[in-house]
Amino acid sequence: MNGLIESLTGMSKMTDQVIATDFLISAKSGVQNYAVAITESTSLEVRAILKKQLQDAIQTHEKISNYMMEKGYYNAYDLGEQYKVDMETTDTTLGLTKNLK
Amino acid sequence: MNNQSIAPNETMQLHEILTFKNTCLTKALTMSPLVSDEELKSILQQEVSVSEKHIQELRSLMEKSNIASLEE
Numbered sequence: 001m002n003g004l005i006e007s008l009t010g011m012s013k014m015t016d017q018v019i020a021t022d023f024l025i026s027a028k029s030g031v032q033n034y035a036v037a038i039t040e041s042t043s044l045e046v047r048a049i050l051k052k053q054l055q056d057a058i059q060t061h062e063k064i065s066n067y068m069m070e071k072g073y074y075n076a077y078d079l080g081e082q083y084k085v086d087m088e089t090t091d092t093t094l095g096l097t098k099n100l101k
Numbered sequence: 102m103n104n105q106s107i108a109p110n111e112t113m114q115l116h117e118i119l120t121f122k123n124t125c126l127t128k129a130l131t132m133s134p135l136v137s138d139e140e141l142k143s144i145l146q147q148e149v150s151v152s153e154k155h156i157q158e159l160r161s162l163m164e165k166s167n168i169a170s171l172e173e
Contacts, residue, residue, distance in 0.1 A: 015135060015136070015137075016136055016137055016138050016141055019132045019135065019136055019141065019145075020141055022128070022132075023128075023129070023132075023144070023145065023148070026125050026128070029121070030121070030122075030125065033117065033118055033121055034118065036114075037114040037115070037117065037118055040110050040111060040113075040114045041111050041114065042108050042110075042111060043106065043107055043108065043111060045107075045162070046107060046111050046115070046162060049158050049159075049162060050118075053118075053155050053158070053159075056151050056155065060147075060148060060151065063144055063147075064144055067140060067141065067144060071138075
């Protein structure tokens, strides 16, 4: 994110992590939404399109979750490390509201 | 009724997915210039092109459904 917004928000280098996390959450919701929609579908045409889009949504989720694991934003195999990331992120987030008060 | 036509409950599901995908595409498009890491930027840009295709497909399904004729 550009320098002005970074200093205004105090987020500095956090922004890539925030954007990646937001995208991961959207990717997860996408897979879930498609799965639910397919169970409501009755016509061949709708089901075929939703199934194909579900496959794409699963691939997108795989891409972003692998990326986040590579970057150390998401540590599925090291809960201690994940706890550290969670607490750092939480401190940054709570710090944002302080800066604006 | 022809079982190949789009049922009302399917239309509602399509509406939900279309709404979701519209916000996803808008977000990926507006966030990608703010990202500094090239790999993440490329993931977001791929999402933009995939979502654009998905939205066009969902829109054409919605247009075939009965609610399209309710439009004034």
